[in-house]
Amino acid sequence: NRFNNGEARLLVINSLAGGIGLNPQSCANALTLERQWNSADEAQFESRFHRQGQQKAVTSTYLIAKGTIDEYFIYLV
Numbered sequence: 001n002r003f004n005n006g007e008a009r010l011l012v013i014n015s016l017a018g019g020i021g022l023n024p025q026s027c028a029n030a031l032t033l034e035r036q037w038n039s040a041d042e043a044q045f046e047s048r049f050h051r052q053g054q055q056k057a058v059t060s061t062y063l064i065a066k067g068t069i070d071e072y073f074i075y076l077v
Contacts, residue, residue, distance in 0.1 A: 003027070019045035028056035033063055035073035042077060 003011040
């Protein structure tokens with residue numbers, strides 16, 4: 001609630017937990033540090049930012065570390 005009310009500028013959440021019951025519609029920029037095993041979990045998380053009350057275009061970025069398993073996850077998901 002503090003984040004959505006503008007009292008906090010940064011929200012740190014796990015994408016699986018954040019994909020259920022959380023509506024950070026006041027956030028227009030999501031920076032994700034982890035990939036999930038399936039695209040449905042990622043889509044569920046990303047859709048949390050596209051809720052009623054969102055007034056900006058949402059940008060969702062996944063950070064991928066070169067030379068790590070992150071590169072492999074891109075192709076799995």
